[in-house]
Amino acid sequence: MSKQKKLADYKEEIEQCVKCGACQAHCPVFAENKKESVVARGKVALAHALLEQEVELDERMIADMSQCLLCGSCFDKCPNLVPTDEIIAAARREITEKHGLTTFGKGLTTVLKHPRLMSALAKSGKAFSWLLFKQVPEKSGLHLRFPAPFVSQDRTIPAIAAKPFRERHPEFIPGDRDKPTVAFFTGCMVNHMYPQIGEAVLKSLRFLGMNVLIPHEQGCCGLPAVSAGDGATVEELAERNRQAFSRREPDVILTACASCNVGMGKHFKELGPEFEKLGSRVKDINVFLVEQGLVEKLAALPKKEPSERVTYHDPCHLRTQKITREPRALLQASPGVRYIEMEGADRCCGLGGTFSVYHYDTSKKIGARKAPGIAESKADLVASACPGCMMQLQDTINHAGLEQRVIHVLELVARDLETD
Amino acid sequence: MLDARVITALEEIVGLEQVTTQKADRICYSYDATQQSFLPDVVVHPANAQEISKVMLLANAEKVPVFPRGAGSGFTGGSLPTRGGIVLVTTRLDRILRIDGDNLVAEVEPGVVTEQFQQAAEKAGLFYPPDPASLKFSTLGGNVAECAGGPRCVKYGVTKDYILGLEVVTPQGDIIRTGGETMKGVVGYDLTKLMCGSEGTLGIITRIVIKLLPLPEAKKTMLVLFDSIDGAAQAVSEITRAKIIPTTLEFMDATTIDCVRKATGLDLPETAKAVLIIEVDGEQGMIERQAQRILEVVRPLGVVETRVADTAAESEEIWKVRRLVSPSLRKVNPDKFNEDICVPRSKVPEMIRRVEAIAEKYAIPIVNFGHAGDGNIHVNIMVDKKQPGIEEKAEAAIEEIFAATLELGGTMSGEHGVGITKAPYIPMELDPAAVAYMKAIKRTLDPNNVLNPGKIFLEDEKTFHRAS
Ligand SMILES: Cc1cc2nc3c(=O)[nH]c(=O)nc-3n(C[C@H](O)[C@H](O)[C@H](O)COP(=O)(O)OP(=O)(O)OC[C@H]3O[C@@H](n4cnc5c(N)ncnc54)[C@H](O)[C@@H]3O)c2cc1C
Ligand code: SF4
Numbered sequence: 097m098s099k100q101k102k103l104a105d106y107k108e109e110i111e112q113c114v115k116c117g118a119c120q121a122h123c124p125v126f127a128e129n130k131k132e133s134v135v136a137r138g139k140v141a142l143a144h145a146l147l148e149q150e151v152e153l154d155e156r157m158i159a160d161m162s163q164c165l166l167c168g169s170c171f172d173k174c175p176n177l178v179p180t181d182e183i184i185a186a187a188r189r190e191i192t193e194k195h196g197l198t199t200f201g202k203g204l205t206t207v208l209k210h211p212r213l214m215s216a217l218a219k220s221g222k223a224f225s226w227l228l229f230k231q232v233p234e235k236s237g238l239h240l241r242f243p244a245p246f247v248s249q250d251r252t253i254p255a256i257a258a259k260p261f262r263e264r265h266p267e268f269i270p271g272d273r274d275k276p277t278v279a280f281f282t283g284c285m286v287n288h289m290y291p292q293i294g295e296a297v298l299k300s301l302r303f304l305g306m307n308v309l310i311p312h313e314q315g316c317c318g319l320p321a322v323s324a325g326d327g328a329t330v331e332e333l334a335e336r337n338r339q340a341f342s343r344r345e346p347d348v349i350l351t352a353c354a355s356c357n358v359g360m361g362k363h364f365k366e367l368g369p370e371f372e373k374l375g376s377r378v379k380d381i382n383v384f385l386v387e388q389g390l391v392e393k394l395a396a397l398p399k400k401e402p403s404e405r406v407t408y409h410d411p412c413h414l415r416t417q418k419i420t421r422e423p424r425a426l427l428q429a430s431p432g433v434r435y436i437e438m439e440g441a442d443r444c445c446g447l448g449g450t451f452s453v454y455h456y457d458t459s460k461k462i463g464a465r466k467a468p469g470i471a472e473s474k475a476d477l478v479a480s481a482c483p484g485c486m487m488q489l490q491d492t493i494n495h496a497g498l499e500q501r502v503i504h505v506l507e508l509v510a511r512d513l514e515t516d
Numbered sequence: 517m518l519d520a521r522v523i524t525a526l527e528e529i530v531g532l533e534q535v536t537t538q539k540a541d542r543i544c545y546s547y548d549a550t551q552q553s554f555l556p557d558v559v560v561h562p563a564n565a566q567e568i569s570k571v572m573l574l575a576n577a578e579k580v581p582v583f584p585r586g587a588g589s590g591f592t593g594g595s596l597p598t599r600g601g602i603v604l605v606t607t608r609l610d611r612i613l614r615i616d617g618d619n620l621v622a623e624v625e626p627g628v629v630t631e632q633f634q635q636a637a638e639k640a641g642l643f644y645p646p647d648p649a650s651l652k653f654s655t656l657g658g659n660v661a662e663c664a665g666g667p668r669c670v671k672y673g674v675t676k677d678y679i680l681g682l683e684v685v686t687p688q689g690d691i692i693r694t695g696g697e698t699m700k701g702v703v704g705y706d707l708t709k710l711m712c713g714s715e716g717t718l719g720i721i722t723r724i725v726i727k728l729l730p731l732p733e734a735k736k737t738m739l740v741l742f743d744s745i746d747g748a749a750q751a752v753s754e755i756t757r758a759k760i761i762p763t764t765l766e767f768m769d770a771t772t773i774d775c776v777r778k779a780t781g782l783d784l785p786e787t788a789k790a791v792l793i794i795e796v797d798g799e800q801g802m803i804e805r806q807a808q809r810i811l812e813v814v815r816p817l818g819v820v821e822t823r824v825a826d827t828a829a830e831s832e833e834i835w836k837v838r839r840l841v842s843p844s845l846r847k848v849n850p851d852k853f854n855e856d857i858c859v860p861r862s863k864v865p866e867m868i869r870r871v872e873a874i875a876e877k878y879a880i881p882i883v884n885f886g887h888a889g890d891g892n893i894h895v896n897i898m899v900d901k902k903q904p905g906i907e908e909k910a911e912a913a914i915e916e917i918f919a920a921t922l923e924l925g926g927t928m929s930g931e932h933g934v935g936i937t938k939a940p941y942i943p944m945e946l947d948p949a950a951v952a953y954m955k956a957i958k959r960t961l962d963p964n965n966v967l968n969p970g971k972i973f974l975e976d977e978k979t980f981h982r983a984s
């Protein structure tokens with residue numbers, strides 16, 4: 097028996113939708129295609145129709161359910177708190193169960209009928225270091241995010257690190273005796289694609305004297321599997337991480353990836369009471385550092401003439417948890433940073449797990465809406481707090497012919513910290 | 517089910533991709549904010565007036581009903597395909613064609629979302645005042661068709677006050693222009709005003725020429741808590757007597773305050789029985805003086821507390837109180853009937869008392885809030901639809917509320933229109949001769965009754981009549 101909720105378990109939430117249409121203003125997918133079947137209200141109506149057996153879980157329905165970034169923006173602004181993202185995820189699990197496919201994505205290949213994308217995909221591999229990618233463990237979310245034949249060669253993807261972050265460090269890095277032990281959940285993208293973020297996290301934690309635990313057998317946060325409707329993998333990963341983080345009982349489990357924060361902190365918790373302890377210890381690194389007084393400590397560092405104009409992009413997975421103030425506070429306090437707010441900072445970047453793979457065109461259009469704000473801000477650097485967003489933003493910037501480099505908040509924070 | 521021939525013809529008009537008969541799409545265009553649902557046979561997404569004109573010609577030839585739809589946020593069912601047929605969605609007509617600062621005029625297509633237009637105007641230093649609470653997602657076409665209004669109505673009026681001209685596809689498929697570009701114009705009948713609030717029954721709007729204002733320099737928000745609804749109502753009169761017309765004068769009654777306090781824990785004193793949110797806008801020095809003066813004139817009227825916002829963030833805090841109302845209501849009961857009656861503003865306290873008596877009589881909680889400045893009261897009858905017989909009870913309460921509204925010289929809808937939900941009550945408010953006059957217009961312009969049939973006027977079903 098699956099521990100995860102079935103679509104039918106959401107009946108009550110589905111019936112909470114009063115069809116006001118407010119979600120039309122917040123769904124990034126709707127902004128591009130303006131068809132009712134892609135907005136939360138339409139998806140909820142379709143989920144209801146599925147439950148009432150007015151429609152079947154056919155190819156058309158699979159395509160509709162695929163049109164979602166699971167960004168949670170609709171839920172965040174819904175006056176009746178209808179959890180459309182969870183409802184869609186449940187529908188996707190139902191799809192994979194019924195259709196017996198290894199991934200939700202495979203089901204899509206039959207329906208997308210997207211010749212242009214398909215041919216581009218077939219020729220892919222150019223932008224991607226496939227050889228190194230083979231070394232990435234099979235259960236990593238990266239395989240769901242970039243299923244081999246699907247990655248458009250048009251897309252900017254960071255190189256795969258020759259040596260993953262976790263292999264560079266021992267499991268336990270001692271700090272000051274009187275300081276707590278904190279665990280670092282790296283996530284796949286930090287581990288394999290952006291090890292420099294991991295280094296920055298480590299440096300900041302050590303600056304504060306923390307004892308840092310990086311369990312080597314930790315796995316993927318499960319979010320790509322949630323997005324793909326792969327319920328079995330979600331459960332397997334939850335168990336693996338539960339074990340990995342139960343050994344030394346750290347006080348908090350820190351994430352530097354907004355999506356990992358949601359996967360570990362929210363989705364695993366839903367699997368049952370035994371995962372409560374894992375999920376409830378998960379904390380975003382920005383929030384943790386602010387709590388630990390790093391803003392004041394940064395402000396006390398020797399002043400530098402601000403050399404770079406930096407703006408910030410809100411990852412949906414932090415914004416919908418109301419984490420918007422902390423990353424900005426850290427940036428504003430960092431030496432050398434001239435912080436500027438850009439227009440549309442809270443707009444979705446358009447990545448959305450598997451979404452950007454199967455709907456790269458729409459994903460790119462959603463992303464493109466960020467470009468004017470970035471350009472007008474005249475920033476040199478665009479900071480964010482999610483490697484997924486970072487990858488997508490860099491892709492957007494490159495396609496828009498802009499010059500900005502995308503960087504993680506922690507990279508700027510850690511830059512001027514002195515550690516021994 | 518429609519004849520395959522009709523579908524093919526539609527596909528030829530708007531293109532294969534823009535016509536769908538799949539069940540999933542028909543479900544998605546079967547509802548609006550009334551939560552009622554009627555399955556259409558086909559959904560079409562035309563791109564321009566020419567295509568819409570051809571759809572109307574086809575509809576007349578085949579006698580198929582056409583239901584125009586914007587964002588489907590209507591509260592009275594205007595866009596619902598009550599007789600199957602074609603749902604015609606305007607969201608692809610979404611261009612802002614021009615914003616002309618010299619003449620304070622703009623021209624847009626009907627599928628443009630209200631707020632997006634407002635923001636574009638503001639970027640040019642201009643101002644489009646109508647502000648329905650749905651402005652983040654409603655379309656301008658839907659706003660014109662319902663003559664939508666909002667809090668700023670007190671000072672700035674409603675949608676129709678900003679519409680200079682229209683391009684309209686008539687029910688029989690002609691493309692006409694009404695009104696013009698100028699602030700004045702008296703040549704022929706005022707068809708522009710006739711189209712405003714016609715709820716998609718007299719034509720499909722395909723272009724809108726809009727009047728703009730210069731953007732006010734600043735605004736100032738105040739929250740005043742009163743110990744009685746009479747105090748709040750008196751305040752409204754005193755403010756106008758002091759020769760100030762605020763931008764907004766929003767009120768909440770005692771039940772609303774109670775609701776918000778319970779649901780959110782927001783700090784609102786128990787002694788507060790009515791709230792006014794007052795906003796003034798204009799030149800900085802002037803609004804400071806106006807705010808001072810307002811606080812002076814309301815002070816003797818049983819003021820429990822006042823909060824004045826000095827920054828945008830503080831103003832946001834005040835508006836938050838208002839925005840928390842709708843979500844809080846659910847804590848009272850899960851379902852609601854939302855009526856938007858309007859009475860002469862001096863009659864607001866009397867109306868609230870009548871509603872309270874009706875609430876007591878039927879033992880149904882009724883929560884009132886709305887726009888005190890123009891007497892527009894949102895009467896929310898809170899029920900749990902799972903309770904047997906409750907809908908009939910609510911309906912009886914609504915009928916009494918409408919009767920009281922009319923007795924006080926009001927109207928049963930200030931903003932949301934008639935659609936299907938209020939159609940049964942039309943004879944309570946309008947003279948038979950006036951209804952006949954309106955129906956004659958509809959019959960003449962739409963002899964085959966193909967454009968949004970069955971809206972505003974019911975032909976056969978149960979109707980309520982004025983108590984004699
Ligand atoms: C949460 C919420 C708050 C609201 N607040 C307010 C408020 O404060 N004030 C207010 O006035 N209303 C309010 N409304 C009601 C609603 O938003 C308005 O009536 C709005 O104008 C409807 O616009 P729409 O694009 O959704 O139109 P729809 O609901 O799609 O259609 C409404 C009517 O207009 C017709 N129509 C649509 N487009 C055209 C066109 N191009 N040509 C001809 N006819 C057309 C339709 O046939 C239908 O009869 C609110 C609704 C919600 C859900
Ligand atoms: S999902 Fe929420 S915001 Fe969207 S229509 Fe339903 S109730 Fe309204």
Ligand code: SF4
Pocket residue numbers: 122123124125126134135136139163164165166167168169170171180181
């Ligand atoms: S989760 Fe995001 S993409 Fe999915 S329906 Fe909601 S707003 Fe749209």
